[in-house]
Amino acid sequence: MIEVKGLVKIYDDGSNAGVKAVDEISFTVEEGRFYTLLGPSGCGKTTTLRCIAGLEKANGGEIIVAGQKVYSANENTYVPAYRRPIGMVFQSYAIWPHLTVFENVAFPLRVGKEKVSNTEVKKKVTTALEQVELGGYEDRMATQLSGGQQQRLALARALVREPKVLLLDEPLSNLDAKLRERMRFELRELQRRLRITTLYVTHDQIEALSMSNVIAVMNSGVIAQEGGPRDVYLAPKSKFVANFIGSTNQLPGQVISVGSDAMGRVRTEDGEIACAILEGLKPGSNVVVVVRPESLNVHLQKPANSANVLDAKIGAAMFLGEYLDCTVELGHNVLQTHQRHTLEIRRGDPVWVELPPAECMALPA
Ligand SMILES: Nc1ncnc2c1ncn2[C@@H]1O[C@H](COP(=O)(O)OP(=O)(O)OP(=O)(O)O)[C@@H](O)[C@H]1O
Ligand SMILES: [Mg+2]
Incomplete structure (x- = not known):
């Protein structure tokens, strides 16, 4: 439904090179x-998003929306924003404070190039407001809505032209934590119900993980990794992605061996670790072994028959109700971990920490 090929956008900032905001994605x-x-x-x-919506003219590449080429650098194609079958919600909602709820939603229909009759406007606005459960609020001023309702109003306005594609730019970032959580759920339900193709933008990993079918992790104008939420969380392919999504422990080391099953061994200052090895790494490669805080198991007695069991000492332990947040000190590295709150440990206690091999991953250093 949306195809972006080799998209480049360079902003003019007065310098010769300009700012390369998007670099061939x-x-x-x-x-x-x-x-x-x-x-x-x-x-x-x-x-x-702005390039896809047609609010910004790109400097290279191609964009196809719903089978229509809306931008092509080579063919010099540029379809203006109002002709693209797209609805967009902006980072700041940009709703009109001096207009009622009804007139806010009607706005795109009234300014559109094709004439829409008043009866038609009424019908479309009513449908859009019902879709976001704001039926009955037509005559209120937009400013007399709660934060969550304003967010839904912005959505209704994006939906009123019945777009094929919805672009959402951090639509939840202005809401408080509780409301954000609820709207995450509601937004996803709405998207499922309407089955509308949605491109969502956020810097919030929880939003991305909980709502998406596919996530593209971006860094400095390029896509660092694309995949399902589980893929990018459980199998990051670079230090950047591992660090950006969730917190992670890193143990520097060197690959000793790689087996045929992509598992191998890494030498670290705190001992050898059996772990998954990212494709392309060879014996001798400098790596970091990344492992999530919740993957580690802390034991009071040395477990028998477990791989990757290291001698350690509790650095700090904080009781957070749902879980115990602790640091464990190896000889050289310090690991962060979440343990069950039933584990009774104190600062300085000697423990054994187990790093399950399947949940440890060696990535290029
Ligand atoms: N109009 C502009 N002129 C010059 N540079 C710009 C312009 N708009 C954005 N940039 C630059 O382009 C880069 C990308 O900006 P962009 O707004 O796409 O980032 P973003 O990922 O949406 O960030 P945020 O999460 O803060 O909204 C930044 O370095 C920014 O400073
Ligand atoms: Mg932004």
Whole structure:
């Protein structure tokens, strides 16, 4: 439904080179899917959306939306924003404070190139408001809505032209934590119900992991990794992705051996570790072994028959109700871990920490 090929966007900032905000990115969003661009501030997420929406003219590549080529550098194609079958919700909702709920939603129909009759406007606005459960609020001023309702109003306005594609730029970032959690769920339900192809932008890993079919992790204008939420979380292919999604422990070392099953051994300052080895790494490669805090098991007695069991000492242990947040000190490295709150440990206690090999991954250092 959306195809982006080799998209480049360079902003003119007065310098010779300009700012390369998007650097030849390519991705495809299948019909009905929820696809997320996830990345730190300034990595080019909004720029990518704006190029797709036609609010920004790219400097290279190609964009196809619903089978229509809306931008092509080679063929000099540029379809203006209002002719693209797209609805967009902006990073700041950009709803009109001086208009009622009804007129806010009607706005895209009234300014559109094709004439829409008043009866038609009424029908379309009513449908859009019902879709986001704001039926009955037509005559309120937009400012008299709660944060969550304003967010849904922005959605209704994006939906009113019945777009084939919905672009959402950090739509939940202005909401407080509780409401954000609820809207995450509601937004996803709405998307499923309407089966509308959605391209979502966020820097929030939890939003990305919980809502998406596919996530593209972006870094400095390029896609660092694309995959399902589980893929990018459990099998990051670079240090950047491992660090950006969730917290992670890193043990520097060198590959000793690689087996045929992509498992191998790494020498670290705290001993040898059996772990998965990223494709392409060879004996001698400098790596970091990454392992998630929740993957580690802390034992009071040395477990028999377990691989990767290292001598350690509890550095700090904090009781957080749901779990215990502790640091374990190896000889050289310190690991962060979450353990069950039933584990009774104190600072300085000698323990054994187990790093399950399948959950440890060696990545290029
Ligand atoms: N109009 C502009 N002129 C010059 N540079 C710009 C312009 N808009 C954005 N940039 C630069 O392009 C890069 C990408 O910006 P963009 O807004 O796409 O980032 P983002 O990923 O959406 O970030 P955020 O999470 O903060 O919204 C940044 O380095 C930014 O400073
Ligand atoms: Mg942005």
